[in-house]
Amino acid sequence: MRTLLGVCLAIGASLALAACGSSGAGGREVNITQADEGCTPTAIDATAGEKLNLLVKNDSGQDYEIEGIDGAKLEEVIVPEGRTRSIGYNVPGSGGVTKLKCYVPGGSSTIIEVRAGAGGASEESTGGSSEVTADPSADSTVTVNLGEYTVEPDSSSVEAGKIQFVAENTGQEIHELYVLKVKENGYDVVGEIENVAPGESGAMTLEVVAGDYRLACLIAPGEAGSTVDHFQEGMHTDFRVE
Secondary structure (H helix, E strand, C coil), X not given: CCCCCCCCHHHCHHHHHHHHCCCCCCCEEEEEEEECCEEECCEEECCCCCEEEEEEEECCCCCEEEEEECCCCCCCEEECCCCEEEEEEECCCCCEEEEEEEECCCCCEEEEEEEECCCCECCCXXXXXXXXXXXXXXXXXXXXXXXXXXXXXCCCEECCEEEEEEEEECCCCCEEEEEEEEECCEEEEEEEEEEECCCCEEEEEEEECCEEEEEXXXXXXXXXXXXXXXXXXXXXXXXXXX
16 A cells, blocks of 8 residues: 555646556446545455455545555555546455445545444554554654644654655554645645554655645544544644655
């Protein structure tokens, strides 16, 4: 996922579809519609080991993203407004429930459950560790404290360049750190550190250009055991790259 140092950043939004998305060739077709109020359906019935071809249609006025969460193996795909994307998803052979997150960064968010017969829910993954190693190639480091429900960087601005972001979770819930670049009608996701458990940390290094940004947690109800939308609870802050 985008915790791997913002792999898709340099490619640009349009090419990121091909670079980061999964192939939709083959498999049973399942239609997913993205609208201004969220995504439908919210549940997909499947069989263990089945291959699905998700036909994701964006009928909203904003760019959407869809990705696997809590251990579901689906790399994120950007679906621009008015477009349709074909995305391959392999249901785990162990069955159970896996989760896909369909969302507008900082906006509507829907958790889609893929239900494959008997079995437990997907294993929750975390992106944190007890220690973070400094990146010697980074021009500077920004340390961001995550709590309930606050995002507090140790600096409100930084010089453009190669920046290491370190997320430290001092709260009692799982949090994540998104670096969002502000655009006219929303945000572009530059990078993310997912599922940082309480007491743990995570890091990523991104090449960032000058502009206005927002640091945020985008965990939605039903994700990582949360019952609330962390962004809507105020878990975001403005950030400037000079």
